[in-house]
Structure formats: C-alpha cells, structure tokens
Amino acid sequence: MTGRDQAPLLEVRDLVVHFYTRAGVVQGARGVSFKVMHGQTLGIVGESGSGKSVSVQAVMGLINTPGRIISGDIRFKGRSIMDAAGRDYVRRVRGKEISMIFQDPMTSLNPVFTVGTQITEVLRHHLKMNKKAARKRAMELLELVDINAPGKRLKQYPHELSGGMRQRVMIATALACEPELIIADEPTTALDVTIQAQILELLADLQERLNVSVIMITHDLGVIAQLCHRLAVMYAGRIVEEGDAVKVFENPGHPYTMGLLGATPRLDKVEDRMVCINGAPPNLIAPPRGCAFSPRCQMAREECSNPQSLAYITKDRQVCCWCAAKSREREN
Numbered sequence: 001m002t003g004r005d006q007a008p009l010l011e012v013r014d015l016v017v018h019f020y021t022r023a024g025v026v027q028g029a030r031g032v033s034f035k036v037m038h039g040q041t042l043g044i045v046g047e048s049g050s051g052k053s054v055s056v057q058a059v060m061g062l063i064n065t066p067g068r069i070i071s072g073d074i075r076f077k078g079r080s081i082m083d084a085a086g087r088d089y090v091r092r093v094r095g096k097e098i099s100m101i102f103q104d105p106m107t108s109l110n111p112v113f114t115v116g117t118q119i120t121e122v123l124r125h126h127l128k129m130n131k132k133a134a135r136k137r138a139m140e141l142l143e144l145v146d147i148n149a150p151g152k153r154l155k156q157y158p159h160e161l162s163g164g165m166r167q168r169v170m171i172a173t174a175l176a177c178e179p180e181l182i183i184a185d186e187p188t189t190a191l192d193v194t195i196q197a198q199i200l201e202l203l204a205d206l207q208e209r210l211n212v213s214v215i216m217i218t219h220d221l222g223v224i225a226q227l228c229h230r231l232a233v234m235y236a237g238r239i240v241e242e243g244d245a246v247k248v249f250e251n252p253g254h255p256y257t258m259g260l261l262g263a264t265p266r267l268d269k270v271e272d273r274m275v276c277i278n279g280a281p282p283n284l285i286a287p288p289r290g291c292a293f294s295p296r297c298q299m300a301r302e303e304c305s306n307p308q309s310l311a312y313i314t315k316d317r318q319v320c321c322w323c324a325a326k327s328r329e330r331e332n
C-alpha cells in the first residue's frame with residue numbers, strides 16, 4: 001500500500017456549523033469529524049435533521065446565510081480547503097475534484113437550458129474545452145451513465161426526460177471533470193423503487209470502474225449494506241458511530257445504531273428502512289448536555305449527561321457512548 005492510499009482523500013475535523021434563525025441559533029453540526037479514503041464509499045445515515053446534509057454542504061462550500069461554519073477544518077488531499085490562503089484551491093477543487101449529486105435533479109438542473117448546454121458548460125468552465133470537444137465529451141458521459149440516443153438527449157430540456165433519466169444526467173454532469181470524490185445526498189429518494197435500484201447499481205458500477213471515492217447519504221440501510229465500505233451514523237449534529245459497514249451491521253456499538261438496525265441486527269436480514277425509535281430527536285437550538293440520545297436511550301444512566309466524544313472501542317471502530325466505552329474497558 002502506498003502513502004497516497006493510506007492518507008485520507010477527505011478529512012473533516014471537528015466541524016461546527018450554526019444557523020442564525022429567528023427562533024435561535026440552530027447547531028446544525030456540533031463537532032463532526034470523518035474521513036473518506038481513496039476509492040472507498042462512506043455511507044452516512046441518521047434521522048431527518050441530524051446534520052447529514054449540513055456536513056457535506058460544508059465540504060462543498062454551500063453553507064450560506066443564515067448559516068456559518070464556526071470552526072473546524074476540511075482537508076482534501078492533505079490541504080485545507082477552508083482557509084483564506086487557499087481560496088483559489090477551494091474554488092478549483094469544488095465542482096471539479098469534488099462533485100455533488102442532489103436528491104432532486106429538477107432543482108439542480110436548470111429548466112431553461114438543454115441537457116447538452118448544462119453538461120458542456122461544466123466542461124468548458126472547469127476544463128476549458130472548446131465547444132466541439134465539450135460536445136463530444138458530453139456524448140461520452142451520457143453513454144457512460146447508460147443513456148440511449150445521447151445525441152438526441154443533449155438537445156432535450158430536463159422536463160422532457162423521466163426522473164431516472166434526469167438523475168443519470170446529474171450523475172453524468174457530476175462525472176464531467178473526472179472528480180476524485182462524489183457526494184450523493186439521497187440520490188434516489190425522489191425516484192420509484194425499480195429506478196432507484198438501477199441508479200444505485202450504476203453508481204456502484206461507476207465507483208468501481210472509475211475508482212472514485214463516494215459519500216452516500218441515505219435512509220436506506222440496504223443501500224449501505226450493498227455499496228458502502230464505511231458507515232457513519234449521525235445523531236443531533238454529531239457522528240455517534242463510525243466503522244467498517246459490515247462490522248457495524250453485525251455488531252452495532254452505539255445504542256442509537258442498535259435502534260436503527262433493529263434490536264438484533266443481522267447482515268442477512270438488513271431492514272430496508274431504518275426502524276422507528278421512540279421519542280423525537282432533540283431541538284438543535286438547545287440540545288441536551290452530554291449525550292443527545294440519552295433522553296431516548298434505554299441504557300441511559302447518570303454519567304450520560306457528561307460530555308462524551310467519539311472514542312475507539314476497537315482499533316477500527318469509534319463510538320460516542322459511555323456505556324459502549326465501559327463495556328469495552330471490561331473486555332480488555
């Protein structure tokens with residue numbers, strides 16, 4: 001293994017993002033840290049409002065007013081893409097070396113431009129291609145994502161395509177500059193089930209063929225089990241567990257992960273959707289002291305109101321839980 005392979009492609013450290021709303025300061029990310037390795041897929045799961053989108057939007061430079069990155073660092077290929085000194089680097093990296101696929105392609109594709117114009121625009125802007133070269137490359141990209149009659153599609157407007165086809169166009173656009181990292185924020189939620197499966201298969205195939213790294217945000221645990229090497233579980237603006245996806249499924253360490261996977265999680269019996277856990281996630285304007293999951297946690301005890309950060313329970317697994325840390329101590 002070379003040094004390049006061992007160093008993370010992307011590293012987010014202690015990211016804190018606040019949104020200044022009328023109701024108060026919403027703590028969207030409360031110290032999020034994760035890594036994405038070369039050629040690997042990191043799955044991020046967690047209930048609605050847990051900070052999944054905010055974390056990846058920060059990576060893409062998409063936190064806008066009323067939001068602000070308060071602290072933390074985001075490093076891509078070992079360099080910070082957040083500091084003022086590296087501003088040019090930041091702009092060059094986003095959209096080119098890191099690209100994003102959103103949930104609803106209709107909101108990211110511009111309805112007044114043809115598919116061809118939108119893909120070639122990316123190529124001309126980032127790769128400085130001329131019109132002819134960009135059109136040729138756009139055709140190749142549509143073929144890459146299994147779109148038939150690419151010449152015809154290039155002349156069509158987004159509304160003329162089916163939902164699945166639009167998402168393929170989004171993926172083609174995301175691949176246009178041969179990014180090293182693709183961030184997919186619930187890329188198939190807006191599609192019906194059979195189309196979802198096709199798009200996921202396509203993403204998995206492209207990930208392997210092009211050896212890109214992927215961050216996949218999803219509510220679908222089946223997708224994680226199939227596609228992801230690593231899994232990060234988010235709760236109330238924090239990652240509460242991170243580890244090898246298969247091992248987390250086999251043996252979840254955090255009570256919240258256990259709840260998500262059902263009481264007795266098994267790889268051969270992965271629930272398709274996350275199961276419901278009693279109670280509601282905390283208000284991120286005033287999150288509880290200590291473990292934010294403790295009000296809903298059956299294992300909660302007094303010490304859970306003390307601050308606890310992610311700690312290794314095995315060499316390769318991090319869990320943010322006093323109980324998990326305790327049982328690990330007992331094992332040692």
Ligand SMILES: Nc1ncnc2c1ncn2[C@@H]1O[C@H](COP(=O)(O)OP(=O)(O)OP(=O)(O)O)[C@@H](O)[C@H]1O
Nearest residue numbers: 019021026028047048049050051052053054055284
């Ligand atoms: N523009 C915004 N203004 C105010 N609050 C925001 C904004 N964007 C996100 N938040 C808040 O930040 C928190 C995290 O939101 P985020 O969108 O990351 O959740 P999520 O995990 O992606 O949820 P979902 O599964 O529903 O997409 C939530 O409490 C949300 O209300």
Ligand SMILES: [Mg+2]
Nearest residue numbers: 052053054185
């Ligand atoms: Mg989201």
